[in-house]
Amino acid sequence: xxxxxxxxxxxxxxxxxxxxxxxxxxxxxxxxxxxxxxxxxxxxxxxxxxxxxxxxxxxxxxxxxxxxxxxxxxxxxxxxxxxxxxxxxxxxxxxxxxxxxxxxxxxxxxxxxxxxxxxxxxxxxxxxxxxxxxxxxxxxxxxxxxxxxxxxxxxxxxxxxxxxxxxxxxxxxxxxxxxxxxxxxxxxxxxxxxxxxxxxxxxxxxxxxxxxxxxxxxxxxxxxxxxxxxxxxxxxxxxxxxxxxxxxxxxxxxxxxxxxxxxxxxxxxxxxxxxxxxxxxxxxxxxxxxxxxxxxxxxxxxxxxxxxxxxxxxxxxxxxxxxxxxxxxxxxxxxxxxxxxxxxxxxxxxxxxxxxxxxxxxxxxxxxxxxxxxxxxxxxxxxxxxxxxxxxxxxxxxxxxxxxxxxxxxxxxxxxxxxxxxxxxxxxxxxxxxxxxxxxxxxxxxxxxxxxxxxxxxxxxxxxxxxxxxxxxxxxxxxxxxxxxxxxxxxxxxxxxxxxxxxxxxxxxxxxxxxxxxxxxxxxxxxxxxxxxxxxxxxxxxxxxxxxxxxxxxxxxxxxxxxxxxxxxxxxxxxxxxxxxxxxxxxxxxxxxxxxxxxxxxxxxxxxxxxxxxxxxxxxxxxxxxxxxxxxxxxxxxxxxxxxxxxxxxxxxxxxxxxxxxxxxxxxxxxxxxxxxxxxxxxxxxxxxxxxxxxxxxxxxxxxxxxxxxxxxxxxxxxxxxxxxxxxxxxxxxx
Amino acid sequence: xxxxxxxxxxxxxxxxxxxxxxxxxxxxxxxxxxxxxxxxxxxxxxxxxxxxxxxxxxxxxxxxxxxxxxxxxxxxxxxxxxxxxxxxxxxxxxxxxxxxxxxxxxxxxxxxxxxxxxxxxxxxxxxxxxxxxxxxxxxxxxxxxxxxxxxxx
Numbered sequence: 005x006x007x008x009x010x011x012x013x014x015x016x017x018x019x020x021x022x023x024x025x026x027x028x029x030x031x032x033x034x035x036x037x038x039x040x041x042x043x044x045x046x047x048x049x050x051x052x053x054x055x056x057x058x059x060x061x062x063x064x065x066x067x068x069x070x071x072x073x074x075x076x077x078x079x080x081x082x083x084x085x086x087x088x089x090x091x092x093x094x095x096x097x098x099x100x101x102x103x104x105x106x107x108x109x110x111x112x113x114x115x116x117x118x119x120x121x122x123x124x125x126x127x128x129x130x131x132x133x134x135x136x137x138x139x140x141x142x143x144x145x146x147x148x149x150x151x152x153x154x155x156x157x158x159x160x161x162x163x164x165x166x167x168x169x170x171x172x173x174x175x176x177x178x179x180x181x182x183x184x185x186x187x188x189x190x191x192x193x194x195x196x197x198x199x200x201x202x203x204x205x206x207x208x209x210x211x212x213x214x215x216x217x218x219x220x221x222x223x224x225x226x227x228x229x230x231x232x233x234x235x236x237x238x239x240x241x242x243x244x245x246x247x248x249x250x251x252x253x254x255x256x257x258x259x260x261x262x263x264x265x266x267x268x269x270x271x272x273x274x275x276x277x278x279x280x281x282x283x284x285x286x287x288x289x290x291x292x293x294x295x296x297x298x299x300x301x302x303x304x305x306x307x308x309x310x311x312x313x314x315x316x317x318x319x320x321x322x323x324x325x326x327x328x329x330x331x332x333x334x335x336x337x338x339x340x341x342x343x344x345x346x347x348x349x350x351x352x353x354x355x356x357x358x359x360x361x362x363x364x365x366x367x368x369x370x371x372x373x374x375x376x377x378x379x380x381x382x383x384x385x386x387x388x389x390x391x392x393x394x395x396x397x398x399x400x401x402x403x404x405x406x407x408x409x410x411x412x413x414x415x416x417x418x419x420x421x422x423x424x425x426x427x428x429x430x431x432x433x434x435x436x437x438x439x440x441x442x443x444x445x446x447x448x449x450x451x452x453x454x455x456x457x458x459x460x461x462x463x464x465x466x467x468x469x470x471x472x473x474x475x476x477x478x479x480x481x482x483x484x485x486x487x488x489x490x491x492x493x494x495x496x497x498x499x500x501x502x503x504x505x506x507x508x509x510x511x512x513x514x515x516x517x518x519x520x521x522x523x524x525x526x527x528x529x530x531x532x533x534x535x536x537x538x539x540x541x542x543x544x545x546x547x548x549x550x551x552x553x554x555x556x557x558x559x560x561x562x563x564x565x566x567x568x569x570x571x572x573x574x575x576x577x578x579x580x581x582x583x584x585x586x587x588x589x590x591x592x593x594x595x596x597x598x599x600x601x602x603x604x605x606x607x608x609x610x611x612x613x614x615x616x617x618x619x620x621x622x623x624x625x626x627x628x629x630x631x632x633x634x635x636x637x638x639x640x641x642x643x644x645x646x647x648x649x650x651x652x653x654x655x656x657x658x659x660x661x662x663x664x665x666x667x668x669x670x671x672x673x674x675x676x677x678x679x680x681x682x683x684x685x686x687x688x689x690x691x692x693x694x695x696x697x698x699x700x701x702x703x704x705x706x707x708x709x710x711x712x713x714x715x716x717x718x719x720x721x722x723x724x725x726x727x728x729x730x731x732x733x734x735x736x737x738x739x
Numbered sequence: 740x741x742x743x744x745x746x747x748x749x750x751x752x753x754x755x756x757x758x759x760x761x762x763x764x765x766x767x768x769x770x771x772x773x774x775x776x777x778x779x780x781x782x783x784x785x786x787x788x789x790x791x792x793x794x795x796x797x798x799x800x801x802x803x804x805x806x807x808x809x810x811x812x813x814x815x816x817x818x819x820x821x822x823x824x825x826x827x828x829x830x831x832x833x834x835x836x837x838x839x840x841x842x843x844x845x846x847x848x849x850x851x852x853x854x855x856x857x858x859x860x861x862x863x864x865x866x867x868x869x870x871x872x873x874x875x876x877x878x879x880x881x882x883x884x885x886x887x888x889x890x891x892x
């Protein structure tokens with residue numbers, strides 16, 4: 005009997021991997037306790053087509069073929085969400101991981117809202133696992149309970165005598181077994197229980213283990229489907245020519261030369277520019293190159309980023325809005341035995357996901373169907389409906405794998421989705437599928453950047469070298485102002501501008517954190533780890549400078565100020581311990597730096613080891629990372645997110661900057677918007693703090709500490725501080 | 740106009756603009772989607788394929804320039820080294836978003852086909868043209884070392 009199950013599983017797995025149709029799977033859907041005529045009956049009943057799947061809730065569907073389909077309300081953009089979400093549900097269900105597959109949820113905020121966002125469906129803020137944890141445990145446990153009830157009633161035995169393992173329910177006393185698939189018809193007829201008991205964490209089988217990622221195999225043989233890979237009969241490809249200045253508008257255009265390019269079908273003007281619609285990418289690209297557009301720049305942003313930074317520096321000395329105020333920081337610093345001050349410059353940053361943005365739209369008079377790596381379904385549905393002149397309910401979205409995002413796809417104006425819909429509408433809304441494809445240049449110059457910021461910090465030490473006052477002023481554009489999220493701003497403070505600064509955990513008796521929100525015509529957006537992408541640098545580089553001024557070791561100085569913050573202190577200690585912090589200084593030309601942060605309710609500390617050569621070139625040799633993200637749903641994916649976050653943050657710290665000259669973006673591709681490459685990637689070690697707390701974010705927090713850890717290591721190696729990003733702007737020759 | 744070359748071992752005639760970059764000929768004319776567009780100027784490696792066994796960036800190579808030559812894409816990988824690379828990639832769970840990974844696997848396979856035991860410096864040399872924005876670099880490095888071992892066995 006057990007052999008039957010084993011061989012059945014083998015076939016299931018093979019057919020699952022092949023994505024084969026129902027026919028071959030029929031034979032597997034047997035109740036193993038049956039034989040003879042009853043077995044044949046069961047076979048017939050279990051055959052797909054005869055029995056609809058068991059779908060007790062919006063998140064799981066179990067087929068008579070034993071397939072377990074878990075519906076992901078969050079996009080898979082590399083962060084491992086499909087695997088993590090499926091792991092939570094499958095564990096409570098006691099499912100066989102080999103039978104689990106994941107499909108993306110449709111756009112439907114009533115069923116698939118991100119519970120952190122309220123009524124919006126979307127992914128962001130490192131919240132996928134955190135918000136889904138209770139929801140998917142409940143969904144899995146209820147499905148399991150119904151299958152158990154079905155088996156108990158079938159066998160006339162008490163539910164309490166049944167056990168479940170790998171999608172098979174067993175009754176030991178009568179030696180009966182049944183697969184989930186064989187029970188779907190019966191289970192589907194049962195009421196969904198109101199409440200259900202969740203597993204004791206000690207009984208988790210998949211959570212905390214290493215179930216392989218559901219997306220990895222297809223990503224190793226070229227079969228994973230991204231938006232660029234969508235093809236359908238009659239589909240056309242569009243490229244859009246946009247204003248070289250932010251805020252520029254089309255005055256007039258001449259499409260005659262573009263229309264001469266073989267394969268170009270139509271030139272259409274849309275609110276975002278002029279689009280060339282063609283039979284292939286290559287034709288559309290050549291057509292766009294030949295297209296002449298005259299722009300109206302009267303309301304465009306024409307300043308240079310250097311001039312804007314000068315203005316930010318001036319604003320830092322002007323009155324600003326308080327984001328946090330405890331005690332009297334000004335007085336404490338004024339009265340201090342020693343005063344330390346510093347200013348830090350942060351540039352605009354592009355997200356530059358590997359997959360250039362793209363969306364396929366099929367629009368007719370009554371429906372709009374969208375295929376894209378969609379991160380913000382509800383927003384995109386509303387904006388697409390508005391652009392199409394339809395109701396949101398007439399817009400459907402197929403969420404595909406996204407080739408990275410780092411925040412770029414979750415934007416409140418749905419820029420590239422609206423462009424694609426507008427093009428389809430201007431084309432005639434005749435049902436022709438149109439794929440809008442961005443190039444890398446479109447991406448680097450396309451705006452929605454991490455805002456540029458200036459930070460000014462002052463601190464005071466008393467005669468005992470204790471930190472008695474801290475004053476932090478942040479100047480930059482608001483991400484939330486003017487968007488649907490503006491309602492969440494309190495007293496003029498955009499929390500995404502000050503997170504990581506206003507909530508610093510260090511015990512300082514007098515703290516003031518102020519925000520001065522600057523205005524600019526450059527569209528901005530959250531970028532992986534959002535506010536902490538700059539605030540953690542300012543805080544952690546400056547506290548290092550304060551520690552040095554106090555004559556203290558930067559690790560022990562921080563640790564002392566975190567006595568009342570056990571989780572933050574614990575990651576700091578773990579990183580320092582694993583990095584050998586107390587083992588003494590590194591040889592000449594090398595240095596070690598430390599930084600710690602809390603972001604998206606997780607705690608991360610990192611120790612960086614760097615080498616600086618005589619020309620001042622910085623090489624990061626090793627980064628040791630400790631993370632406390634509550635229950636580790638999939639430790640290997642958590643490690644991968646820390647490794648990736650470190651590489652992403654490091655590339656930006658060392659090389660990343662978008663600069664404007666008279667309003668024009670000076671970078672265009674990976675030649676001048678440098679990102680981290682293999683030869684620059686450090687060794688990374690990740691240590692996860694064991695925890696039974698609720699799981700918290702891992703996609704973003706790993707990005708924040710690496711910049712300051714490296715800057716502090718550069719100081720240890722050279723005696724020179726870094727005050728402006730990227731590092732390549734600084735002169736770091738070893739003294 | 741038609742250009743004839745060997746695509747994954749098969750003689751293939753593609754009727755397309757001879758100046759079309761090979762990348763788009765592979766993707767849109769031949770219909771093989773594993774090879775990806777990332778930058779269009781040979782800066783990122785997402786479009787890496789093998790030309791007569793050597794890794795090249797198909798986004799800057801014209802279709803006409805490969806006439807009569809052998810092109811291998813991710814769909815056509817066959818060698819012992821390629822299989823070892825793909826197995827190591829799965830074993831070490833390398834991909835995150837996955838978009839660059841076809842190019843990474845093509846570059847890693849080409850490396851192992853000419854160097855059965857690459858050092859870290861060899862890996863830096865062969866792989867630094869392939870960007871991964873998810874920064875899966877530590878796992879790519881480990882997977883190449885693991886694949887080198889298993890391909891030898």
